[in-house]
Amino acid sequence: MNALPPRPGTTPWPRTLGLTLGLVALVSALVLAFLWPSVTADPRDLPIAVAGPAEQVTQVEAGLEASSPGVLDVTAVADRSEAVALVEARDAYGAIVLGPAPEILTASAASPVVAQLLGERATALQVQVDAAAAAHGAPVGSAPTVVLTDVVPLSPDDARGTTLAAATFPLVLGGLVGGVAIALVVRGTGRRLAGLGAYAVGGGLMIAAILHGMGGLHGAFLADSAAVALTLLGISGTIVGATTILGRPGLAVGPVVFLLFANPISAAAMPVEMLLSPWGAMGQWFPPGASATLLRTLSYFPGADASFPWLVLGGWAVLGVGLVLAGSVRGGTSRSTAPTATSAPAVDALATVH
Structure with a gap:
């Protein structure tokens, strides 16, 4: 007996079930990504x-x-x-x-x-x-x-270090939200770059002020603001750049790369050495891990060498801006070489005359 066709305006059962299974897989991946580093953490070397x-x-x-x-x-x-x-x-x-x-x-x-x-x-x-x-x-x-x-x-204002450790996740979410919003709403390369820059600077100043006020940060305010700004720019710029090149599918780059992969291995709340090798060291090459290390160093270890996390955050910021520019050049080339709707009739007319 043949299955009844879906009523007008309803979603077919295969699509409904497929969406449900996809959501189950997504939430399972989220739980695994965030719990796995903690469950497997163990002091090593x-x-x-x-x-x-x-x-x-x-x-x-x-x-x-x-x-x-x-x-x-x-x-x-x-x-x-x-x-x-x-x-x-x-x-x-x-x-x-x-x-x-x-x-x-x-x-x-x-x-x-x-x-x-x-x-x-x-x-x-x-x-x-x-x-x-x-x-x-x-x-x-x-x-x-x-x-x-x-x-x-640790500072008496953050005696357990919880404020500084918990700051990484909001920074990642802030970068994701800013990148997705600018990618979807703002059009034009110059406007997108201006939006990214204004968001990074404004967000860096405001978030650093909040964390200083809550006792989480204790370094020089401008240095802390610059670290936060580079983190936001690196994450949001990469999302906007990926969207400029790939279109809507580029929006998935942010959640996959920064939320599912980089954030759980950032070692924001535990030593890098406690994560399974090489994930702890690998996490320092991404904005969540680099920003957590840099902000802690600026607050408590002014004599330590912080060049590596600065370079990582700066590299991601440059990558994001470069992707936006590369996407705009690619899009402009495609538009300039593609035949327009008005040029086709003119070509046909010339062919008829000759």
């Missing part, structure tokens, strides 16, 4: 420094590897000042200082998770110090106490 005599450093390094294989990547340094320098340059998440004044250095501003992990090592280090003192015949209780020092603490 976290760089720390160990300062003290070479023999003691070797013993501590062997003990750390035996108790937590593959968790910490130890760099031996001469003294406490060199260890502090590595932490302040974001080359190490913390340090263990050996000798007559044992100390564990942390940097909660770099990662509260790693700071807590290193803080838990204080007890184990104290046991080792007590055992060493007893082995040399020192009275019980005379061993020095292990001191825990947060070298680069």
Whole structure:
């Protein structure tokens, strides 16, 4: 028996079911993309420094590897000042200082998770110090106490670092919304570029002001504004450029590249090393990861080298503008070479005369 045709104005059943299955696949991909990095996150090769005599450093390094294989990547340094320098340059998440004044250095501003992990090592280090003192015949209780020092603490206004960590997702959404709106509403290459520039500058100033007011950012205001502006321009410009070249299908570039792929591996709320390799490092090559790293560096690590995230954000901004210009040139060439509706009759008329 043949199926009844759909009533006028109704959607055919195959299309309805196909749309439903597509939506299920989409929401499943979203859930997987956002949960997978957190579920698979695990401490791996976290760089720390160990300062003290070479023999003691070797013993501590062997003990750390035996108790937590593959968790910490130890760099031996001469003294406490060199260890502090590595932490302040974001080359190490913390340090263990050996000798007559044992100390564990942390940097909660770099990662509260790693700071807590290193803080838990204080007890184990104290046991080792007590055992060493007893082995040399020192009275019980005379061993020095292990001191825990947060070298680069989080601001009291954002004691848990949640504001700074949560800022990445709104920045991605802001770039997506701005890019889609400009691509759909604004016509003309110059107007699109002007819209992107005005949106990036205005959004950078406003968002930086909001984050400063909420205690999430603590760097120089103009530098923070520039970082946010480049993030918005890189994301929105790429969407507008892709739409200029591909048409409406180009709108999908933003959600797929920046929301589904780049944002979950941005390492905004955890160390890069905790993500499965190579995804954590790969995430730093996209605007969400680069902006999260740059804003944290500007706020808490002014002495660290921030050239890489600046270059990444600048590169995406240039890419977006370049795609818009390339799309306009391509469109202009197509229009100039295609026969117009008025030229065809004229050609036919000339052919008839000759």
